[in-house]
Amino acid sequence: MSVHYCGYEWLKRAYKLDLDSPNPVSKVGGAKSPDSRIFRSEYQPEDTLAGHLLFALKHENMNLGILKALFNACDKKELEQWISENPQGQQTRRTWFLYEWLTGKELNLPDADTKFRYVDALDEKSYYTADKINSPRHKVRNNMPGVPTFCWLVRKTAAMKAFDAKQLHKQMADAYSTHPMIGRAEAFLLTKDSQSSFEIEKEKFDNRAVRWMKTVRAFMGSRLDDAKLFEMQKQLVSNPDNGWRADFGWIGDRLPDATPLPEHISAHPESLKELMDAWLKAYSLMFERHPVAAATALAYGFIIIHPFTDGNGRIHRFILHQLGKVPVSSELLESIDDYIASLKKLSAPILDRSEWTVTADYNVELINDTTELYRYADATEQAEFIYKCIEQFVTHRLPLELEYLSAFDEAKRIIDDAHDMPDKDLTLLVNLCVQNEGVLSNKKRKLFEQLSDDNIAFAEKTVKEAFTDYFRMKG
Incomplete structure (x- = not known):
């Protein structure tokens, strides 16, 4: 056939x-x-x-991406004729709107009849969208989750709808918002999230990481702009760009002779201002929309553009946390292979269409114009993965941390009542016992020479009893 x-x-x-x-x-x-x-x-x-x-x-x-390329390649008179013959059709009006929205050019058509009923640009049963803004010319409600020069889509697949039905964010708020330990848990988890984010980059958790945590706390509740992004990178790296990246960028390995083997090619430095201006507009549009769809589209869009020389990954994970309303770096670290695969799924098509050469200083220089490849993408698979990470956090990591803090306080109180100890020594003793399933290792015993064997046995018994539920939950 x-x-x-x-x-x-x-x-x-x-x-x-x-x-x-x-x-x-x-x-x-x-x-x-x-x-x-x-x-x-x-x-x-x-x-x-x-x-x-x-x-x-x-x-x-x-x-x-295909629609924009098609609109620039086709005979617009053919489009005009089709739309004129079907002026009330939903798909013809969508096409008309998308043509003018994507290209910035007007078709030679009169405004739509005011009697026509409005139609959504994107079907809200199939896509996560922005707030609606009426376009009277087309009688179309513009609900695109971005702007003409940057718009990444996330579809409402069966998997996404199933996650939505679980209402994970509401579950978290209902179950834990009034928990007496929630404030301490959030502070600890923010520290752990920052540690994991650095570990993903194989970076040491040093004074830069402490500065980064302060920056995360300062910016978590406010909308990002270019100045805030520049400040975030400044707190992360020793040699910040002080603006958008001015040189070509790539991620990958090198041959023994230092020749680059890219796995990802960053956007052309001359395109960055325009791309990031568009990204920031899309970020503002989606800031208070669906948390997982917005977080995924904007965070993955950011890291694929790669606007800085260094620090992109940690800022990308900050955006996932800020818009997604859950710190997921620890989950990403535990699922590192799936995380890397989710990034490569978006970067591979760009790499395949990037023509590049090696510079004298062993950098990569783009030969062709790839800017359009960064503007549009479907991030649905990535959103499904991020939702899985959020579910793991809500159903496992957060309750585990709350149980840990409750058990920790109980164990400290009982041991302190029996053996008056400096708080720092008591904290260390409980921590070391917990790390070894309730038993202080022989190697660490010398740290507590002031305690008798009976004192240590009492502490171990207390920790095992206080942390029974924690050890069970941890598995």
Whole structure:
């Protein structure tokens, strides 16, 4: 049976659009495969711009990168004719709006009839969106989760809807907001999150990390702007950029002769101001929207652009925490392979389309213009992964930490009542016992020469009893 490509794939081939798509290829006929969707013959559209554009909008995931390239390549008179013949159609008005929104150019069409009912630019049953702003010209409600020059999408998949139904953020608030230990737990977890974020980068937790924690606390409740981002990088690295990165950037390894082996190519330094201005506008649009969708799209968009020479990863994880309302660096560290895979899934298509050469100082220099590749992406898989991390935090890490603090206070109180000790020594004793499942190791026994063997045995028994639930929960 012959194969007839449909939707985006037909448009790519017909208009010679050299772009990748994360979507499965749609076709009528041919063999089934993991990277294709087979439609029955009655779905086959006319081989026209309008036919396949309508098919894509109705049956495929939104791909803003392909749409923008298509709008710049096609004959706009053909679009104008299609829209004029179907002025009330939802998909024609969406197309009209998206054309003018993405390209910044107007089609030669009169404003939509005021009697038409408004239609959403993005279907809110299928996508996480921004607040609606009416566009009277098209009779379309602009709910795009970004701006024309930076807009990453997250779809409402079955997995995302299942996570939404669990109401993890509400669970956390209902269960723990009035817990007597919650303030201390939040402070401890913020420290642990910062430690994990540094560990992911294989960086020492030193005085810079302490400065970073203070910066995190200072900026967590306020909206970011370029000045705050510059200050964050300044607190992280010894040689800050004092602005956006001025040189080319890449992540990867090197051959023995120092030749770069990039796994990710950062956005061109000359594109950074415009890209980051757009990113900041999208950040403001989504600041109080769906926490996981917004956190994922903005945090992953940030790290893929890579606007700084150093410090991008830790700022990326700050954004995940700030917008996602949960510190997840410890979960990311525990699932480091999945985390790295989630990053590579977005960076690999950019690397494949980046043409670069090695400079005299062994840096990477981009030859082609790749700016468009950073503007649009589908971050749904990444959002599902981040949701899993948030669930792990809410259902395991936070209750575990609260139990730890309660048990810690109880053990300290009982031991202190029996053996009056300096607080720092008592704290150390309990910590060392907990680290070894309630037993003080022989190697650490010499730290407490002032205590008899009976005193140590009492402390061990007390810790085991106080931490029974903690050890059980920890597994």
